Every structure is written in structure tokens, then in C-alpha cells.
Amino acid sequence: MNHEKNSPRPTTMLDVVVLLGILVACLAYGLVVAKVEVHPLLFVAGMMIAAYTVFVMKYRWEVLESAIFDSIRSLSVAMILLYIIGMVIATWILSGVVPAMIYYGLQLIHPQYFLATAMLLCACVSVPTGSSWTTAGTVGVALVGIGEGLGVPLYMTGGAVISGAYFGDKLSPLSDTSNLCCAIVGSNLIEHIKHMLKTSIPVFIIALIGYFILGFNLPGGAAQTDTITTMLEVLQANYNISPWLLLVPVIVIGIVMMKVPAIPGLFCGALLGGVAALFAQEGITMSEIIGAMHYGTSVDTGNAMIDNLLSRGGLAGMANTIALIMGVSFVSGIFEVTKVTTLLTEAIIKLVHGVGSLVGATVFTGFLLNFLVPDQYVAILMDSQMFKETYAKYNLASKNLSRAVQDSATITSVFVPWNTCGAYFIATLGLANWTYIPYSFFNILMPIFSIFVAYIGWTMTTIDQEKAEQEKLSLAK
Numbered sequence: 022m023n024h025e026k027n028s029p030r031p032t033t034m035l036d037v038v039v040l041l042g043i044l045v046a047c048l049a050y051g052l053v054v055a056k057v058e059v060h061p062l063l064f065v066a067g068m069m070i071a072a073y074t075v076f077v078m079k080y081r082w083e084v085l086e087s088a089i090f091d092s093i094r095s096l097s098v099a100m101i102l103l104y105i106i107g108m109v110i111a112t113w114i115l116s117g118v119v120p121a122m123i124y125y126g127l128q129l130i131h132p133q134y135f136l137a138t139a140m141l142l143c144a145c146v147s148v149p150t151g152s153s154w155t156t157a158g159t160v161g162v163a164l165v166g167i168g169e170g171l172g173v174p175l176y177m178t179g180g181a182v183i184s185g186a187y188f189g190d191k192l193s194p195l196s197d198t199s200n201l202c203c204a205i206v207g208s209n210l211i212e213h214i215k216h217m218l219k220t221s222i223p224v225f226i227i228a229l230i231g232y233f234i235l236g237f238n239l240p241g242g243a244a245q246t247d248t249i250t251t252m253l254e255v256l257q258a259n260y261n262i263s264p265w266l267l268l269v270p271v272i273v274i275g276i277v278m279m280k281v282p283a284i285p286g287l288f289c290g291a292l293l294g295g296v297a298a299l300f301a302q303e304g305i306t307m308s309e310i311i312g313a314m315h316y317g318t319s320v321d322t323g324n325a326m327i328d329n330l331l332s333r334g335g336l337a338g339m340a341n342t343i344a345l346i347m348g349v350s351f352v353s354g355i356f357e358v359t360k361v362t363t364l365l366t367e368a369i370i371k372l373v374h375g376v377g378s379l380v381g382a383t384v385f386t387g388f389l390l391n392f393l394v395p396d397q398y399v400a401i402l403m404d405s406q407m408f409k410e411t412y413a414k415y416n417l418a419s420k421n422l423s424r425a426v427q428d429s430a431t432i433t434s435v436f437v438p439w440n441t442c443g444a445y446f447i448a449t450l451g452l453a454n455w456t457y458i459p460y461s462f463f464n465i466l467m468p469i470f471s472i473f474v475a476y477i478g479w480t481m482t483t484i485d486q487e488k489a490e491q492e493k494l495s496l497a498k
Contacts, residue, residue, distance in 0.1 A: 029080040032360050034368065036078060040361055041393075043069050044352060059438060059454070060341070063348030070355050078359065085355055092354030096346055096396055098284070099441040103339045103346075105287045106158045106449060110334030111313040112294025113162070114320070117260040117301050118269045120331065122163030123170065124256045125264075127249050132171040132239060136232035139164045139178060140185040140463070144225070147189025150277040151196035153435075153442075155287065156186040157449050159270045165450050166330045170252045173239060179452045180460025183435055184228050187464055191427045192217055195280065198401060198431045199423075205405040206426070208419040216420040217427060219480045224470050228462035235460075248326075255324045261301055269293045333451065342448040349395040349439040362393050366407045376415055380425045380475035383408050384468045387429025388436075396441045397434035404430045418487040428471035432464045 047066035051057050067089075074080045113119045130138050142164070147156040161182040168178035190196055192214055203210045256262060273290040277283070295310040317335030320328050356362050366386050373379045383404060390400035404426045412422045434442035438454045447454060458465070474480055 029074075029078050029084075029359075032078065032364060034364060036073075036359070037361050037364050039073060040070050040356070040359070041365075043073065060344050060348050063345070063352060063439060067348065067351035067355065070352060074355060074359055080359070084358060088358035089351050089354035092350040092357065092395070093347060095399070096350060096441060099396060099445075100343050100346060102154065102283055102287065103342055103445060103448065104336050105284060105291060106154070106445070107317070107335050107337075107339035108291040108314040109158055109287055109294060110162055110338070110449070111317050112291050112298060112310060112334075113269065114318045114331050114334060115302070115305065115310060115313045116266065116269070116294045116296075116298035117262060118266045118294060118297060119163055119166065120256050120260045121262050121264070121266040122160070122270070123166035123330075124253060124262050125267075126163060126167035127170045127253060130167060130171070132173065133236045134233070135168060135171050135173055135239075136177060136181045136236045137229055139168070139181040140188075140229060140232055143182050143185025144188045145185075146274060147186045148193050149189075149195070150274055151189065151193030151199075152277060152283070153183075153186035153190035154283070154445060154449075155274070155277050156189065157182060157446055158287070159273060159290075161186065161450055169326060169330055170249050172248065175450075175452065176456040177235065177460045179446070179450050179457035180462065181232055182450060183446060183457065183461045184232075184463035187432055187435065188221065188225055191431050192221060195278070198397065199427065201398060202401050202405060202423045202426050202431075205402060206409060206419045206423040208423045213420050213423045216480070216482070217424050220424070220428070220470055220474055221467065224463060224466045227466060231462045251324065252327060255322050255327050259320075259322045259327075261303065263301060266297060266301055269297050339448060342444045345439050345444050346395055346441055353394045353399075356393060362390060362403065363407075365389070365393075366403065370407065370411060373411060376417065376478065376481060377472070377476035379408070379411060379415060379417075380421070380481075381472045383422065383425040384429040384472055387426055387431075388433040388468070391430060391434045391437050391440050395439060397430055400430040400434065401426055413484070416483045416485065418482040418484050420487075421481055425471055425475075428467050432467050435461070435464060 044066045047062050047069065048059065051062035052059060071082070071085055074085060075082055110119070142160055143156050146160050147153055150156065164182055165175065165178055168175065191199060193199065194210060194214065199213065200210060203213050269290070272293060273286070276286045276289055291314065298305045298310055313335060315336050317333055317338040318331060320331040322328055369382050369386050373382050386407065387400055387404045390403055391397060394400055394403070405422065408422055412419065434440045435446050436458050437443045438447060446452065
């Protein structure tokens with residue numbers, strides 16, 4: 022009897038509404054009315070949600086605590102990667118790698134073509150590496166500095182970097198999100214990528230045109246030329262600039278392409294930056310390198326713009342982002358154990374009445390999961406599992422589902438500041454929350470285009486069509 026009395030009751034849709042209402046109310050009040058940081062808001066919301074589940078839904082605190090710790094453990098790799106990227110940024114600035122990339126970039130890239138070039142460059146790095154995080158942590162950091170020198174607003178540069186980085190993140194055979202999605206859904210990786218190309222290429226071209234148009238409307242002139250000249254002089258006066266320094270990012274990108282796991286691969290980048298600092302810059306000691314890895318770099322060149330760009334990184338520089346991830350883990354752990362996200366997605370599935378609405382529901386659920394859970398991998402996993410049977414019911418080949426999941430759970434993760442991807446890009450590129458979203462053209466257009474092609478029936482392959490194609494290929498062999 023005591024066991025039954027202490028058992029939690031099943032979660033109802035009213036509970037889902039109340040728990041989500043608590044989260045949204047806390048975030049809305051703090052961000053819109055009080056205008057405070059989101060970090061404490063997540064912990065406040067988490068404690069209020071925990072109180073409701075304990076006193077109303079009759080969950081024991083020990084159960085909730087275990088779920089919270091499980092949620093934190095699931096994100097441990099992401100948090101370690103954030104710390105390592107902090108060390109990479111610090112050693113690359115100290116060694117002159119980032120200053121060299123900025124120095125040469127300012128001379129080679131025209132302001133009007135910068136945004137389009139930034140997107141193309143990031144796509145060229147992310148396709149062979151399959152990693153949006155590596156792209157942002159290497160060339161993305163340098164592009165921020167180049168954009169600053171060219172007078173391009175940071176939020177525009179961030180949007181272009183994100184667009185290019187995510188193009189490769191979803192289309193590369195080395196992409197962990199693509200491989201995960203295909204493994205869950207059961208679609209062939211190469212067929213999955215070919216299917217995504219049909220929609221991703223048109224959107225990529227539209228986004229590229231958008232950046233060209235935006236670039237031609239940016240201010241320029243003599244004042245901008247003076248700024249670039251000043252930046253070049255300051256960089257040259259404070260660092261030994263050499264093309265040899267560019268070998269460091271090239272080697273790191275090569276390491277990632279060789280499928281070396283992310284943690285040791287990027288840590289090699291931090292070590293290479295430290296070695297480069299010893300040999301390329303005069304007077305740098307091991308204690309300074311280790312100090313930069315911990316606290317980040319603090320630059321005093323006398324130029325406020327340069328100082329702001331190059332004073333960053335280190336373990337301490339990522340602590341704020343780690344705290345954000347811990348806060349959202351608090352909430353998502355409780356949501357998972359109480360089945361809040363499961364009930365919510367099941368309710369969405371009930372609204373499906375055709376192929377168009379099915380893809381629309383998949384895309385919307387992917388974004389919603391990114392908002393509710395702290396990591397895109399969890400969103401991909403849940404979105405794929407929730408709709409797998411429904412796609413089969415509508416006679417749709419599995420690659421339709423894997424594409425829809427990638428067009429939502431993967432692409433929109435960067436829009437949510439407390440998701441690991443959003444937190445990472447904001448911390449790495451120095452972005453302000455939300456401001457970069459309107460300029461992330463590829464990421465905005467991709468989910469919309471995915472729903473559009475589903476409603477008109479273009480590129481939506483049925484199971485029967487897929488079988489027929491496979492039979493033709495088999496006979497051809």
C-alpha cells in the first residue's frame with residue numbers, strides 16, 4: 022500500500038501545459054521584463070517545475086535528481102568540447118594564428134563580397150570535415166575578426182558562418198548528425214545525402230544570392246579603408262605575422278577529416294597553437310601558454326577593436342556557456358522522466374492528415390525538441406523515433422524522414438541559446454542571443470523549403486518507388 026501511495030501518477034496533457042507554462046513564463050519574464058541573463062532563469066524554472074512534479078504529480082525528489090544527472094551526463098562530451106575549443110581559441114590568438122588569418126583576410130576579401138565569401142568558405146570547410154563546430158572554432162573565429170575590420174555587423178557575419186557551417190554539417194558523409202539520423206531511421210547514408218541535395222542546393226543558392234545582395238548594401242568608402250589600414254598596422258606591430266601560421270588550422274582540419282575523434286582532434290589543435298606560440302612569437306613562455314588555456318588571452322594593443330576581438334577564449338571563457346547547459350539539463354531531465362516531451366510530440370502526430378502536414382509536423386517537432394531539450398542529438402533521436410511508423414504508414418521511404426529531421430532538428434538547434442549548438446556558436450563567435458537568427462539564411466529557409474516541397478509532392482519518394490529504383494540498379498549490375 023505504501024508503495025502505491027508513493028508512486029507518481031501518469032502525466033496528463035494538463036501537466037504538460039502547466040510545466041511548459043512555468044518554463045515559458047520564467048523565461049519570458051526574465052528576458053523581456055526583467056532583462057536578465059537566462060542562466061538563473063533556467064534554475065528557477067527548474068526548481069518550480071520540480072516542486073510541481075513532487076507535490077502535485079507525486080514524484081520523489083531522488084527520481085528527479087537521478088534524471089537531472091543523467092541529462093547532464095549525456096552532455097558531458099559537448100561540455101568537454103566547449104572547454105577544448107576555449108583552449109584552441111586562446112592558443113591560436115597567442116600564437117598569432119587568428120591574427121594572421123584576420124590579417125590576410127582583410128587584404129584578400131572585398132567588403133561587398135564578404136558575407137557570401139564567408140558562407141562559401143565555411144561550406145568548403147564543413148563539407149570535408151562534417152563538423153559545424155570545427156568550422157566555427159577555426160575559420161569562423163577568424164571571419165568574425167575580418168568582418169569587424171570590414172565594417173560588417175557581427176550578427177550578419179555570424180549568420181553567414183552558421184549558414185555555411187550547417188550546409189556541410191548535414192551533407193557530409195563524415196557528419197555525425199547525418200550518420201546518427203540514418204542509423205535511427207534505417208536509411209542508406211549516401212541515398213540520404215543525395216535526397217537532401219535536391220532541396221539543400223536550391224536553398225544554398227538562394228541564401229548565397231541573399232548574402233550578395235546584403236553585401237552590396239553595406240556601408241564602405243574611405244573611412245572603412247582607414248579602419249582596415251589601422252587594423253593591419255596594429256596586427257603587424259603586435260604579432261609576427263607569417264603564412265606558416267596558417268598551417269595550424271590546415272593540419273587540424275586534416276586531422277578531423279581523417280576521422281580522429283573530436284576531443285583528441287581538437288585538443289591537438291590547442292597543443293599545435295601552443296607550439297606555434299613558442300616558435301612564432303617572441304618572449305612567449307610555457308607558463309603564458311598554460312595561463313592562456315585557463316584564463317584566455319588579454320590583449321592590450323591600444324586599439325579597442327583589436328583588443329575586443331583578441332581578448333577571449335580559455336577554460337574560463339567557456340564557463341558561462343557550461344552553466345547555461347547545466348541549467349537546461351536541470352529542466353530537460355525532469356521533462357524526460359515525466360514524459361512531457363513524449364506526450365507533446367504524440368499530440369502533434371494526431372494532427373497529421375497528409376504528406377505535407379506530416380513533414381510539417383516533423384519539422385515543427387524537431388524545432389520544439391531543440392527548445393525543450395539541451396542537445397540536437399537528443400532532438401534528432403526523439404524526432405526520428407516518433408515519426409518512423411507514421412512515414413511507413415503513408416508509404417514514404419525512410420530517406421524522407423531522415424531529410425525532414427535534418428532540416429529541422431539539426432538546422433534549428435543553433436537558434437536556441439540554451440541548446441548545446443546555440444550556446445556553442447554564441448560563445449565561440451561572440452554573438453548576442455537571437456540577433457544572428459534573421460541573417461542565418463540557410464537555416465531559416467531550409468525548414469520552410471522542406472515543408473513546401475512536401476506539400477507539392479516534389480522529391481517525396483514512396484517505398485514502392487524506392488524498391489523499383491533499387492531493382493533497376495540491381496539489374497544494371
